[in-house]
Amino acid sequence: GQNIDQPTExxxxxxxxxxINCTYQTSGFxxxxxxxxHAGEAPTFLSYNVLxxxxxKGRFSSFLSRSKGYSYLLLxxxxxxxxxxxxxAALDSNYQLIWGAGTKLIIKP
Amino acid sequence: xxxxxxxxxxxICKSGTSVKIECRSLDFQATTMFWYRQFPKQSLMLMAxxxxxxxATYEQGVExxxxxxxxxxxxxxxxxxxxxxPEDSSFYxxxxxxxEPYEQYFGPGTRLTVT
Numbered sequence: 001g002q003n004i005d006q007p008t009e010x011x012x013x014x015x016x017x018x019x020i021n022c023t024y025q026t027s028g029f030x031x032x033x034x035x036x037x038h039a040g041e042a043p044t045f046l047s048y049n050v051l052x053x054x055x056x057k058g059r060f061s062s063f064l065s066r067s068k069g070y071s072y073l074l075l076x077x078x079x080x081x082x083x084x085x086x087x088x089a090a091l092d093s094n095y096q097l098i099w100g101a102g103t104k105l106i107i108k109p
Numbered sequence: 110x111x112x113x114x115x116x117x118x119x120x121i122c123k124s125g126t127s128v129k130i131e132c133r134s135l136d137f138q139a140t141t142m143f144w145y146r147q148f149p150k151q152s153l154m155l156m157a158x159x160x161x162x163x164x165a166t167y168e169q170g171v172e173x174x175x176x177x178x179x180x181x182x183x184x185x186x187x188x189x190x191x192x193x194x195p196e197d198s199s200f201y202x203x204x205x206x207x208x209e210p211y212e213q214y215f216g217p218g219t220r221l222t223v224t
Contacts, residue, residue: 030211031211035215042215042217042218043202043215044215045213045214045215048212102152
């Protein structure tokens with residue numbers, strides 16, 4: 001079966017760095033997405049990785065290892081507004097997104 | 110670019126009535142649109158996938174006669190919740206995809222409350 005695993009909840013301090021891990025098992029693979037979802041709002045696109053390695057975009061970076069079925073989202077210089085759920089989603093061979101349950105990130109001052 | 114609108118943002122209706130939700134891709138043509146439902150503190154649940162001009166593909170457990178999806182053009186899809194009941198109260202979110210790299214752009218969501 002297809003499966004995405006990510007931690008349910010994480011807590012970090014304002015100004016610090018946090019890494020949210022995601023492992024996936026899918027029928028075929030066409031890329032890994034990260035989305036941010038604030039409470040009561042729809043998800044917004046953060047990043048897309050299809051090749052191994054690190055993609056940096058400002059304070060956010062995303063890493064992919066296809067051989068390990070593993071990705072992480074790295075958030076630097078955390079701000080209170082980064083408190084949200086972070087969703088990992090893998091694109092399978094049919095170009096369907098398989099969603100993780102999301103990681104709720106709590107930022108403390 | 111890649112803006113998706115959704116209307117209405119909030120709707121309250123009485124049990125037994127029908128509600129239509131519109132999803133539009135404003136600045137691109139969407140090859141595929143998706144409808145999701147999300148209950149409080151739960152993850153996104155895909156309800157159906159629709160391609161322009163063809164019938165929607167529903168996920169297991171989603172009643173196609175209750176949740177009618179029409180994808181009349183490359184920029185518009187509608188979801189009609191027929192004979193709504195309180196248990197249909199949820200956050201309904203649409204998304205649109207335009208091709209490679211296949212990311213989905215989400216509408217702002219519609220909060221449905223059935224009384």
